[in-house]
Amino acid sequence: xxxxxxxxxxxxxxxxxxxxxxxxxxxxxxxxxxxxxxxxxxxxxxxxxxxxxxxxxxxxxxxxxxxxxxxxxxxxxxxxxxxxxxxxxxxxxxxxxxxxxxxxxxxxx
Amino acid sequence: xxxxxxxxxxxxxxxxxxxxxxxxxxxxxxxxxxxxxxxxxxxxxxxxxxxxxxxxxxxxxxxxxxxxxxxxxxxxxxxxxxxxxxxxxxxxxxxxxxxxxxxxxxxxxxxxxxxxxxxxxxxxxxxxxxxxxxxxxxxxxxxxxxxxxxxxxxxxxxxxxxxxxxxxxxxxxxxxxxxxxxxxxxxxxxxxxxxxxxxxxxxxxxxxxxxxxxxxxxxxxxxxxxxxxxxxxxxxxxxxxxxxxxxxxxxxxxxxxxxxxxxxxxxxxxxxxxxxxxxxxxxxxxxxxxxxxxxxxxxxxxxxxxxxxxxxxxxxxxxxxxxxxxxxxxxxxxxxxxxxxxxxxxxxxxxxxxxxxxxxxxxxxxxxxxxxxxxxxxxxxxxxxxxxxxxxxxxxxxxxxxxxxxxxxxxxxxxxxxxxxxxxxxxx
Numbered sequence: 217x218x219x220x221x222x223x224x225x226x227x228x229x230x231x232x233x234x235x236x237x238x239x240x241x242x243x244x245x246x247x248x249x250x251x252x253x254x255x256x257x258x259x260x261x262x263x264x265x266x267x268x269x270x271x272x273x274x275x276x277x278x279x280x281x282x283x284x285x286x287x288x289x290x291x292x293x294x295x296x297x298x299x300x301x302x303x304x305x306x307x308x309x310x311x312x313x314x315x316x317x318x319x320x321x322x323x324x325x
Numbered sequence: 326x327x328x329x330x331x332x333x334x335x336x337x338x339x340x341x342x343x344x345x346x347x348x349x350x351x352x353x354x355x356x357x358x359x360x361x362x363x364x365x366x367x368x369x370x371x372x373x374x375x376x377x378x379x380x381x382x383x384x385x386x387x388x389x390x391x392x393x394x395x396x397x398x399x400x401x402x403x404x405x406x407x408x409x410x411x412x413x414x415x416x417x418x419x420x421x422x423x424x425x426x427x428x429x430x431x432x433x434x435x436x437x438x439x440x441x442x443x444x445x446x447x448x449x450x451x452x453x454x455x456x457x458x459x460x461x462x463x464x465x466x467x468x469x470x471x472x473x474x475x476x477x478x479x480x481x482x483x484x485x486x487x488x489x490x491x492x493x494x495x496x497x498x499x500x501x502x503x504x505x506x507x508x509x510x511x512x513x514x515x516x517x518x519x520x521x522x523x524x525x526x527x528x529x530x531x532x533x534x535x536x537x538x539x540x541x542x543x544x545x546x547x548x549x550x551x552x553x554x555x556x557x558x559x560x561x562x563x564x565x566x567x568x569x570x571x572x573x574x575x576x577x578x579x580x581x582x583x584x585x586x587x588x589x590x591x592x593x594x595x596x597x598x599x600x601x602x603x604x605x606x607x608x609x610x611x612x613x614x615x616x617x618x619x620x621x622x623x624x625x626x627x628x629x630x631x632x633x634x635x636x637x638x639x640x641x642x643x644x645x646x647x648x649x650x651x652x653x654x655x656x657x658x659x660x661x662x663x664x665x666x667x668x669x670x671x672x673x674x675x676x677x678x679x680x681x682x683x684x685x686x687x688x689x690x691x692x693x694x695x696x697x698x699x700x701x702x703x704x705x706x707x708x709x710x711x712x713x714x715x716x717x718x719x720x721x722x723x724x725x726x727x728x729x730x731x732x733x734x735x736x737x738x739x740x741x742x743x744x745x746x747x748x749x750x751x752x753x
Contacts, residue, residue, distance in 0.1 A: 253466075254466040254468045254499070255468050257468070257471070258468040258470050261471060262502075
């Protein structure tokens, strides 16, 4: 991770300190055949984005997620739908446009 | 509670480096008010009742890191009440209980039950372990974080071993992130398959299939290799062979971990099995005399950190069977200290080393403030006549199960009184 220039944290609160944007990623349950995790509820407790963990980021931090979301696993449902903090819907909508644009560029070459 | 004064005791408290003749005061709230040579008749109030111990020993209450209790599921073998009575008679005031119950201690709701039972029925301090994997099946991890928050002190599959190295490395990763203590019973199942006693001349003579020492060594080597990459709190529950001691000696230079040994493996060897004595069917098995001596030396050299009783109560019906059918394990919490003192009386170990591996070392590994006589701490302690001779008789044992491995053994040294939180809960 260090070689990629990434600072990795196992304590989410420390990792979130002073962040402008918090991007959650989907827990890929379908690829989790052999016990990476003990349970979803424990994952949520330690690594799910919740209001109390978000307080450690900047006060105007934006929440992102490429979707589809597992509510109650990697992200709290209230935060996901919070129109003041979450730009997830816009991200997903614009993501389609970006993919369309990419496809067009590559296909025309 | 009235203040209690003791004088003329040999006080050994390795945590505070105390090894001197002196006294001890327990205050009204059951805490230690003063300890050491400063406490003597010259500075105690004359009108108070002062107990002269006449050279008897005061040790911190023992911390036993490997105890099986039958609750829930096997209450007929041992429950919290009988366990604590047995423990108190042996000077043990804190125990770490194994999760091999029915149901297994592997989820948050059962921990609530366990803590309630421990609190209501037990007179000693209970520190429960949860299993590493769900239902001790060795496949899926339990919720370390949530369980630890509920008061689980460490994680172990008890009598079982994590065989899958991939799972073990994930367990270590989780344990590292969450600061959990992992305790492994080291045994490779393929190498130990159907085994009952140590590989060697005795197994051949008795015609019993055996557990070679490499079954233990290979697992320790594997785990310690993984540990080099993922540094978590890791403890080997029990060592049993000379080779294992050599391995940990070498590995301790590279990576940090701790290890324990059962009092059975320190005091007995495979010859004691004699003619199929099933009460000596143990896990890990008793090995050669050379192995026993190496284990004692390991303690002396500080390579092995703790002595455990590996107290595993089994009813006689489970024990008095043919060797292959008989249950594994021996009851031992009551005789842990007396049997350990044998190593002092025969000049194998210093008294301080023994007490250290029964009190302050386990407490340090578990990160609990027990096993010491620090001022202001709960007065958990035992008064011991280390020379008093006695003979182990199973009908005199307090534990619900009488499967002692040392029936009729002559021992020297007996616990006279045991105190928990300043209350005298056992008196000989």
